[in-house]
Amino acid sequence: MTSQKTDNPAYSRKDHWEHVYSGKKSTEESWYQQHPQHSLELIKATGADASARIIDIGGGATTLIDLMLDAGFQNLSVLDISHNAIEQAKSRLGARADKVTWLEHDITEFSPDEPYELWHDRAVFHFLTDKLDRSSYVRTMSRALKPGAHAIIATFDLNGAEQCSGLDVACYSPDTLLAVLGDNFQLVETSTEVHVTPRVSKQNFVYCRFKRVVR
Ligand SMILES: C[S@@+](CC[C@H](N)C(=O)[O-])C[C@H]1O[C@@H](n2cnc3c(N)ncnc32)[C@H](O)[C@@H]1O
Numbered sequence: 625m626t627s628q629k630t631d632n633p634a635y636s637r638k639d640h641w642e643h644v645y646s647g648k649k650s651t652e653e654s655w656y657q658q659h660p661q662h663s664l665e666l667i668k669a670t671g672a673d674a675s676a677r678i679i680d681i682g683g684g685a686t687t688l689i690d691l692m693l694d695a696g697f698q699n700l701s702v703l704d705i706s707h708n709a710i711e712q713a714k715s716r717l718g719a720r721a722d723k724v725t726w727l728e729h730d731i732t733e734f735s736p737d738e739p740y741e742l743w744h745d746r747a748v749f750h751f752l753t754d755k756l757d758r759s760s761y762v763r764t765m766s767r768a769l770k771p772g773a774h775a776i777i778a779t780f781d782l783n784g785a786e787q788c789s790g791l792d793v794a795c796y797s798p799d800t801l802l803a804v805l806g807d808n809f810q811l812v813e814t815s816t817e818v819h820v821t822p823r824v825s826k827q828n829f830v831y832c833r834f835k836r837v838v839r
Contacts, residue, residue, distance in 0.1 A: 637730065638705050644789055645708035650685035654788060654821040655747045660688040662817050663746055663776065664695065666833055669813070670774040674698050676741040679768070681731050682748030685712040693720055701725040703734060732760040736768045743768065743775040747829075749801075750779040750793040758804055766808045769836040775809065777801060781816060781830035798832050809834040 650656060672678060674696045683689060683702035692700055700723070704710050707728050714721040727734070731748065743765055752758045765775060780788070784795045796804075798814040812833045819827045 640789075640791070641704075641706035642708050645685070645706050645712060650709075650712055652822050654823070654825075654827070655684075655819070656822055657819070658687065660686060660691065660746070662815070662831060663688050663744060663778065664691050666776045666813075666815075666831060667692070667742065667744060668695070670742055670776075670833070672697070672742050672774070677701075677738065678742040678744065679703060679727075679736075679740045681743065681745040683713065684709040685716065686746070687716075688744070688746075689713060689724060690717065690720075693717075693723060698723070701727055701740075703727040703729055703731060705730045731764065732757045734764055736764070739770045739773070740768050741770065741773045743773070743777075745776070746778040746831075747780075747788070749777050750784070750795065751788070751791055753792050753794050762805055762808075765805075766836070771836055771838040773836045774812070775805075775834045775836065776831065777834070778817075778829050778831040781828045783828045784830075785827055796830060798830060801830070801832055802834070805834060808836060808839055810837050 675698055677699045678697060679701040680688060681703050684704055689700060689702055702724055710726050710728055749761060752761055769775060780793055780795045782795050782797050785793060787793060798811055802811050812835050815831045817829045819829055821827060
């Protein structure tokens with residue numbers, strides 16, 4: 625998938641992702657995971673109970689939401705910039721889609737109405753290569769999480785990739801990610817995952833779990 629951004633300055637971030645999700649099947653996208661087990665284990669490790677208010681940022685068509693419903697989580701929201709992605713996820717889930725709150729937003733412009741107890745983001749933050757976008761994301765995440773709440777962010781690690789979906793990405797170590805998030809967050813645990821894409825190439829991810837601290 626190649627971005628048309630360079631050919632057309634009016635081509636927006638939303639246009640890009642709508643185009644991605646109107647093209648190939650989500651199971652063919654490089655980031656696709658049949659069983660996002662690593663995320664699920666980190667989510668369970670937070671001790672979040674079944675009623676916890678949880679948001680998956682840039683969830684796209686991920687099957688994580690299916691696993692979380694299977695695990696009994698009852699208060700799930702999925703935010704994504706792409707209407708097409710959300711429709712794909714809803715269609716896969718069928719009637720179970722009604723148990724999820726779907727939020728079609730750009731995370732850099734999102735303003736949550738109530739706080740969340742858990743924030744999960746796999747493979748979204750690393751697309752924010754602009755400093756102002758990163759600042760907006762961090763400000764929103766800080767406001768959205770109550771003190772003691774957790775954030776799990778998975779990005780390409782320092783040996784990850786230079787591009788994904790035809791877009792530039794920023795790569796992180798736990799320390800550089802914490803430096804971007806700032807003093808409102810404390811690093812609780814980190815782990816790595818070698819993601820094998822549907823085309824059988826390898827991508828190195830780092831997963832970090834942070835706690836929102838009282839300030
Ligand atoms: C690489 S995919 C990862 C999807 C999913 N998290 C997963 O792990 O399978 C990136 C997702 O983030 C969404 N996205 C990209 N930029 C976004 C933004 N600024 N705000 C909200 N969603 C965004 C895309 O539509 C896409 O679904």
